[in-house]
Amino acid sequence: MDDSNTILEVSHISKTFRSKNIFGRTTSEVSAVNDVSFRLQKQRTFGIVGESGCGKSTLARLVLRLIEADGGRVMYQGHNLLALGGEELRKLRRDIQMVFQDPFSSLNPSMTLLDNVAFPLWVNGTSKQDGRIAAHRYLEAVGIPRSSAERYPQSLSGGQRQRVAIARALVLEPKIVIADEAVSALDKSIQAQALNLFHELQQDFRLSMIFISHDLHVVELMSDTVMVMYLGMVVEVASVEDVYAQPYHPYTQALFKSTPSMDVTHKKLDGFKLSGELPSPLNPPSGCRFRTRCPMAMETCAEHMPELIEVGDGHTVACHLYGEADVARRAI
Ligand SMILES: Nc1ncnc2c1ncn2[C@@H]1O[C@H](COP(=O)(O)OP(=O)(O)OP(=O)(O)O)[C@@H](O)[C@H]1O
Ligand SMILES: [Mg+2]
Structure with a gap:
C-alpha cells in the first residue's frame, strides 16, 4: 500500500470499558476494541462491517477522541491525535466530521x-x-x-x-467523514438515494470516508476497502472486490451466508450459516474470539489468538486455518 496516499493511520488502538463499584474496585470489563489498526486512503472509502456490538461505533469514537483510548495511535497530518490537546487538537479534529444513524x-x-x-x-x-x-x-x-x-x-x-x-x-469543510450507520434507519428506496448522495459529495468535496454498517450490501456499494470486525477485533481486511470474491475468514464467509442474495460459495463451509448469539464482550472466548461459533475450530484456536497474516495483495486475515505455509504456497 502506498504510504503517501494515506490520510489517516490508526495503529494498535484498544478500549476496555471498566465499571467500578463505590469502593473504586473494577467489577466488570468490556473489551470493546482490541488492538485495531487500519489505514484510510485519500478520497477512498474504508468500510467497517460486523454484527451489532462488535465495536464499530466505539472505534469511530476513539478516532475522534469522543472517548479516550487505552493505547494506540491515530496519525493525521503528521500528528498523533491521541496525544494532542487544546487548540491543536481542536483544529485538526475539525477536519474529521461524523454523521450518525439518528439525525435527531x-x-x-x-x-x-x-x-x-x-x-x-x-x-x-x-x-x-x-x-x-x-x-x-x-x-x-x-x-x-x-x-x-x-x-x-x-x-x-x-x-x-x-x-x-x-x-x-460538511459545512466545516472536513477532509474525512465518518458515517456511522448513516443510512441504516432509512427505507430501502431512500437509502439508495442517500448512498448516491454520499457518492456525489465524496467526488465534489474530495472526501475520504469511513463508512460503518452492519449491512454487507451497503458496505459493498460504498467501500473501496472493507474491514470485518468480530467482538472488538479485526478478522479480515481486503479490497471490496477481493473480500466479496473470496472471503477467507469463517466469520466473513458466515456473514455472506447469513445475508440473503450474498451467498458466496465456499466448499469448506457449505451449508454453514451464522447462528447463535455474539458471546458477551464481558468475558470473550480465549484465543480466537470467533471459535465458539466456528465450525472449523481446532484446539489451537482456544489457546492462541490468531494474528493478521497476508493471504493476498493487501488482503489480510486472522485465522489459524491460514498459516505461513498456506501463504507461501499461494505465492508460488
Ligand atoms: N460507554 C460504554 N460503557 C460500557 N460499555 C460500552 C460503552 N459503549 C459501548 N460499550 C460496549 O462495547 C461493545 C461495542 O459497542 P459498539 O457500540 O461500539 O458496537 P457497534 O458495533 O457499534 O454496535 P451497533 O451495530 O449495535 O451499533 C458493546 O458490547 C457495548 O455494549
Ligand atoms: Mg454502532
Whole structure:
C-alpha cells in the first residue's frame, strides 16, 4: 500500500470499558476494541462491517477522541491525535466530521434547518451572516431547496433529516467523514438515494470516508476497502472486490451466508450459516474470539489468538486455518 496516499493511520488502538463499584474496585470489563489498526486512503472509502456490538461505533469514537483510548495511535497530518490537546487538537479534529444513524441526536429541534447547519460555523467564530450564507450552499448541495431552509427538523422525513445532518457535517469543510450507520434507519428506496448522495459529495468535496454498517450490501456499494470486525477485533481486511470474491475468514464467509442474495460459495463451509448469539464482550472466548461459533475450530484456536497474516495483495486475515505455509504456497 502506498504510504503517501494515506490520510489517516490508526495503529494498535484498544478500549476496555471498566465499571467500578463505590469502593473504586473494577467489577466488570468490556473489551470493546482490541488492538485495531487500519489505514484510510485519500478520497477512498474504508468500510467497517460486523454484527451489532462488535465495536464499530466505539472505534469511530476513539478516532475522534469522543472517548479516550487505552493505547494506540491515530496519525493525521503528521500528528498523533491521541496525544494532542487544546487548540491543536481542536483544529485538526475539525477536519474529521461524523454523521450518525439518528439525525435527531445531531440536529437541534428548536433551530431552523439553516441555523442547524450554520451552527458549527458560529461555534468556530464565523459571523451569523457568513454562517448562514455557507449553510444555504451546503443545504443546496445535499438537495434541500432554499424554500425549506426556514423549516424545523421535526417537519422533515427521515431521509431529509439525514440530508441536513450531512450538510451540517460538511459545512466545516472536513477532509474525512465518518458515517456511522448513516443510512441504516432509512427505507430501502431512500437509502439508495442517500448512498448516491454520499457518492456525489465524496467526488465534489474530495472526501475520504469511513463508512460503518452492519449491512454487507451497503458496505459493498460504498467501500473501496472493507474491514470485518468480530467482538472488538479485526478478522479480515481486503479490497471490496477481493473480500466479496473470496472471503477467507469463517466469520466473513458466515456473514455472506447469513445475508440473503450474498451467498458466496465456499466448499469448506457449505451449508454453514451464522447462528447463535455474539458471546458477551464481558468475558470473550480465549484465543480466537470467533471459535465458539466456528465450525472449523481446532484446539489451537482456544489457546492462541490468531494474528493478521497476508493471504493476498493487501488482503489480510486472522485465522489459524491460514498459516505461513498456506501463504507461501499461494505465492508460488
Ligand atoms: N460507554 C460504554 N460503557 C460500557 N460499555 C460500552 C460503552 N459503549 C459501548 N460499550 C460496549 O462495547 C461493545 C461495542 O459497542 P459498539 O457500540 O461500539 O458496537 P457497534 O458495533 O457499534 O454496535 P451497533 O451495530 O449495535 O451499533 C458493546 O458490547 C457495548 O455494549
Ligand atoms: Mg454502532
